[in-house]
Amino acid sequence: MPSDRKVLVIGLDCATPQLVFDRWKEKLPNLKKLIDGGSYGLLESTIPPITVPAWMSMMTSKDPGTLGFYGFRNRKNYSYDEMFFATSTVVKEKTVWDILSEQGKKSIVVGVPPAYPPKPLNGNLLSCFLTPGPESDYTYPKELKSEIVTNCGGYIFDVMNFRTDDKEKLLRDIDELAENRFGVTKYLMQNKEWDFCMFVEMGVDRIHHGYWKYFDKEHVLYEPNSKYENAIQDFYIKIDQMIGELLSVAGDDTIVLVVSDHGAKRMDGGLCFNEWLMQEGYLTLKQKPEGRTQVKHDNIDWSKTKAWGSGGYYGRLFMNVKGREPNGIIPKEDYEKVRSELVEKLEALTDMQGKVMGTRAYRPEEIYSTVNNIAPDLIVLFGDLYWRSVGTVGFGSIHTLENDTGPDDANHAQHGIFIMYDPRGQQKKGKLEGTNIMDVGPTILNLFGIEPPRDMRGKIVK
Amino acid sequence: MEKSRNKDPKVTIKIPRPLYNNLKEIIAGSGFDSATDFIVYVLRDIISHELYRGKESLSAGEIDIIRKRLKALGYFS
Ligand SMILES: [Zn+2]
Numbered sequence A: 001m002p003s004d005r006k007v008l009v010i011g012l013d014c015a016t017p018q019l020v021f022d023r024w025k026e027k028l029p030n031l032k033k034l035i036d037g038g039s040y041g042l043l044e045s046t047i048p049p050i051t052v053p054a055w056m057s058m059m060t061s062k063d064p065g066t067l068g069f070y071g072f073r074n075r076k077n078y079s080y081d082e083m084f085f086a087t088s089t090v091v092k093e094k095t096v097w098d099i100l101s102e103q104g105k106k107s108i109v110v111g112v113p114p115a116y117p118p119k120p121l122n123g124n125l126l127s128c129f130l131t132p133g134p135e136s137d138y139t140y141p142k143e144l145k146s147e148i149v150t151n152c153g154g155y156i157f158d159v160m161n162f163r164t165d166d167k168e169k170l171l172r173d174i175d176e177l178a179e180n181r182f183g184v185t186k187y188l189m190q191n192k193e194w195d196f197c198m199f200v201e202m203g204v205d206r207i208h209h210g211y212w213k214y215f216d217k218e219h220v221l222y223e224p225n226s227k228y229e230n231a232i233q234d235f236y237i238k239i240d241q242m243i244g245e246l247l248s249v250a251g252d253d254t255i256v257l258v259v260s261d262h263g264a265k266r267m268d269g270g271l272c273f274n275e276w277l278m279q280e281g282y283l284t285l286k287q288k289p290e291g292r293t294q295v296k297h298d299n300i301d302w303s304k305t306k307a308w309g310s311g312g313y314y315g316r317l318f319m320n321v322k323g324r325e326p327n328g329i330i331p332k333e334d335y336e337k338v339r340s341e342l343v344e345k346l347e348a349l350t351d352m353q354g355k356v357m358g359t360r361a362y363r364p365e366e367i368y369s370t371v372n373n374i375a376p377d378l379i380v381l382f383g384d385l386y387w388r389s390v391g392t393v394g395f396g397s398i399h400t401l402e403n404d405t406g407p408d409d410a411n412h413a414q415h416g417i418f419i420m421y422d423p424r425g426q427q428k429k430g431k432l433e434g435t436n437i438m439d440v441g442p443t444i445l446n447l448f449g450i451e452p453p454r455d456m457r458g459k460i461v462k
Numbered sequence B: 001m002e003k004s005r006n007k008d009p010k011v012t013i014k015i016p017r018p019l020y021n022n023l024k025e026i027i028a029g030s031g032f033d034s035a036t037d038f039i040v041y042v043l044r045d046i047i048s049h050e051l052y053r054g055k056e057s058l059s060a061g062e063i064d065i066i067r068k069r070l071k072a073l074g075y076f077s
Helices: A017-023 A029-037 A051-060 A096-102 A144-152 A167-191 A203-214 A231-250 A273-279 A332-347 A437-447 B017-027 B035-052 B060-073
Strands: A006-012 A039-044 A073-075 A083-085 A107-110 A123-126 A196-201 A254-259 A263-266 A269-272 A307-310 A315-319 A360-362 A378-381 A387-390 A410-413 A415-421
Touching (some): A006 A231, A017 A029, A017 A231, A029 A231, A029 A254, A029 A415, A039 A437, A051 A437, A083 B060, A096 A123, A096 A437, A107 A167, A144 A167, A167 A196, A167 A203, A167 A231, A203 A231, A203 A410, A254 A437, A269 A273, A273 A307, A273 A387, A315 A332, A332 A378, A415 A437, B017 B035
Parallel strands (some): A006 A196, A006 A254, A107 A123, A269 A387
Antiparallel strands (some): A039 A415, A254 A415, A263 A410, A307 A315, A315 A378, A360 A378
């Protein structure tokens, strides 16, 4: 491959293969052109399939174990409450644009999480949705910020009030977010020199979580004939039009990738992780909860607790090990026995009808090539990810249709999308099988004629 | 204060000419427009690694803002 080509990567956080490749493809002319004229397929995400670490796994071609962060919040040490936050500075592995910078290639990078605080590169970078606020220095170089404010009216990090019942306002906010970020990216593409440009749009994720139940008839809370029935579809159509604009700016010299960090699926409910651990005798609270309440570490009777869990799109389980945690009780020699017992029980969990849910509990050392920093003792995907993990206790049952963080219709799915299109038609066309999120980095380097570093774990998609 | 006396935001640093010539050769045909651009990039990269090494790069207040936002988004509970 000659190295005079440019590469544009459009990242759509949470874009879902079933919607893009099947359900709405005919309504999305620009994406359809890329799919039909290029190669495409499912993109297998990290375990867990969460924004952080997924995007960095994609851009460094390393698994979360090697990266040393497993989600937004990670244990800093074996105390019960000290956590570190996955900011840009915890990323120690080289990203695609770090390698391109070393080779003198110029990059534009917009919103690839975690990107705050912004790190230097040969080119221009804007931070991501993990930026504290508009007063923060969110650009590299620093001077770029005032240019963005002047020419694009600023940079919107995220939808600031997601948990709202004002669905009308939320839709407008999501639209505004997308328009701003596509606009900023277009501005940079037109006004800065670049060989590589990557941009991540968050609106797709936000709209899935907010409006899924209005179109998916299989959703337990499906609301027929809602005025939001087409909200997600209309948003994809809008995104498609804006992708079209970026494509015309990119021109025929540019190879285009469209990727997502994971997919989405309907959420059937929440599995009350700590409630279950209490029922099974692994977790004991000092004071019985009155009503629904979060499990605070100072209310846990550590002398009678073997394990505790935390909530989110997936579950994290931590074990209270003697000599490791401050008040640990599991003898080191029993660690594996207790952990295996937990895996077995978790994977046998049933739904409200008594059917096995398809929960998977992963031991970090079995799924990662190496385990840096402190991973959870188990990473749990409840009910094939149709169920989220609920950390709060006091629901009176281990299943709940309500969410402890407010209304949410969708969960993350293990597979995102991968599309690669060459306007000059020099790349292979057709459906791809077995593409992994770590394949994206080496594939991009290869398009520039750069041999991927040996420690990149992915393979080149050709 | 040093700051008030020096209004110019840039300073001049002297480096050996052979080094400069080598740098010019390395960056020829690359995306760096000048040896200065290249030196600034490399130095900023080193400094950012040093600044952030082993310490929290965000203040407790900033982390709290982000944590609340993420919680509202449903990433964790
Ligand atoms: Zn995501």
